Amino acid sequence: MREILDALAAGDLTPAQAEARLRGYATTEAGRFDAAREDRRGIPEGILAEGKTPAEVAAMADAAVESTGHALVTRADDDTAEQVRSYLDKEHPTATVERDARARTVVVHAADYELPAVDADVVVVSGGTADAHAAREAAVVAGEAGPRVETVEDVGVANVTRVLDEVETLRNADVLVAAAGREATLPTLVAGLVDAPVIGLPTSTGYGVGGDGVAALLALLQSCTVLSVVNVDAGFVAGTQAALIARGVDGRSTAGDR
Known part of the structure; x- marks a missing residue:
């Protein structure tokens, strides 16, 4: 604690950074930002824009930059994204x-922020352009x-050769996220082609009954190849799971080792 207070007094830490290190979170009018998540879990805290006003999202993003050096906002519409940019252009x-x-x-x-260097490869593959939002x-x-992250887009199984053309890239991955809607065959097919963990990401694309992602989710839960499954359109969860596996591949199984 003394080191933190000395750094604050010397101007090496801002009040937000000092609070984040002492409490593990930064307090704003919009809520509390979990500034210690990266050290505790090895993955960044995300700021979900849905359900918040653009001003609240901007305040949270400002707290994130102040306390951790970066901010990750998800589910941001155009107005929120513009307000975040405008606010941070002024503050930072x-x-x-x-x-x-x-x-x-x-x-x-x-x-002065530097991303942690994790020596592992994540490949995110998606069935169609309509699945790209989650992927x-x-x-x-x-x-x-x-x-390292690479994306392989628009390789739906309606023409399976599109997937087969990318087999080398898929097999070089340490962990994969496979996003697909409709009946979500792609993740099952990918999992049958590679020896790395595959995270199935069902998306809310398709027609009629089950077209809101339910059919895709149930199909992946019944997959005959071994894979894990996240909720419909849960790109954030799939991305964090992939990152955690990548850290394990790199030998970063404990937090605070960057």
């Missing part, structure tokens, strides 16, 4: 702000934890 003019409209994410890095969210989230 040297920070970089990256928006992925399809993934609905906003990633902010302070000028790209998974890719963005996994990338913020430090592993």
